[in-house]
Amino acid sequence: MVRNPLSKSANKYLRKFRKWPHSPYKTSWHHNFGEQQAMLILKQATIQPQTQNNNNPFLLSTLIDSFKAYNTDPTPKAYFFLIKTLTNNTSQLHDIPHILNHLEHNEKFETPEVIFLYLIRFYGLSDRVQDAVDLFFRIPRFRCTPTVCSLNLLLSLLCRKRECLKMVPNILLKSQNMKIRLEESTFRVLVEALCRIKRVDYAIKIMNCMIEDGYGLDDKICSLIILSLCEQNNLTSAEALFVWGNMRKLGFCPGIMDCTNMIRFLVKEGKGKDALEILNQLKEDGIKPDIVCYTIVLSGIVKEGDYVKLDELFDEILVLGLIPDVYTYNVYINGLCKQNNFDEAMKIVVSMEKLGCKPNVVTYNTLLGALSMKEDLGKAKRVMKELKLKCVEPNLHTYRIMLDGLVGKCEIGEACILLEEMMEKCFYPRSSTFDSIILQMCQNGLITDSVVLMNKIVAKSFVPGVKVWEALLLNLGSKVTYSETTFVGLLSPK
């Protein structure tokens, strides 16, 4: 339709139909210019020494006056700038209520919610939770309709502190009156808070409420509950599996991390077969488990001593094309060692190297531990040599395993050499091992050497056990071969 240019509906703002021309002060360009100039004055005022004017804080007066000077109304942007400036200067914080009062009573515009989000966060993080709550309830008085963003922010701030949690139910109830519609994100905030304070039982109740109220099942909430559940110490594997099963019935599709968390928990609880079941569920859901998942399950199977399953599962890893890492090999080697199949374990070590997976100190500790149990000290010494040849750095466990092996076989001379090496690296033996060393030295008449050793270890702030003192005192009665001062020094360790 072609509009008659002279009809009443013609656009009277077009220049040719306008009765009177716009005042040059009313153009958009001029308005923007005025606003920019007013903002410039305001910004300059923030870096000037300040004085009070008309009972208003200096910056508020500057804001009002500068916009007035340019015949423009103050903008939300200007107020936001002012509030940000005040929050960045602790000496001006007391001015914020004035600004808010002025904004509430003297302005007409709809205040953007972002200003309240900023201030609520500021109050919450400055331990002024009540101010944050009060401001949240006051938002409608600023001609602003609060959304779930403000509610979620306030809830998350309250949930940071255990003592503020009791305020949450009241806020939720009142937010209904403010016409704020709860969203999945709100429930997530609450579930996160409950999980953080280890009340997973309540978190599960919240999740159930969500579903009853017709909200969709939120995968993130489920994952969080599973993770928190698995971190609990007082939960049985049956209870965890019950929650897991219910979530799956409700339509939760666990991801690889959810399964890994669950598997880790079950293995820790000694439920290797249940862990394997979770792994199989993952496969049935069409997700290929990764090597970490398999490794944890393998370790559970080794714990249960199901070595047939161990071999099956290790083969499955290879069939699936997954590449075992040093963790996987270490678990498998541990399984072989537990079966006393030391030769096969060594073969795996050799093949690891060929496949470019370098055995590490844990690999060697596993072998050494197995040999130590078998009291095969000869082989243990060879493994220790190989470890050093391969430039693998022994750790505390390596030394303790080896030292226990030597002491167990009464090879006290070598034990002392190894102990010296340990002490140089600030590693110390188990108290019982040290007791045995001193006792054996005393039995072999090496009283002076044992005192020297005692001196060295005491100088390193290691406190020997009671048995050691007993042994020394008993031997001192008959064989005093060192000065009294040494003895006194020894009995009063630093």
Next chain:
DNA sequence: TGGCACGTAG
């Protein structure tokens, strides 16, 4: 991406 291995007394 992360998450996985040895050991363990008090």
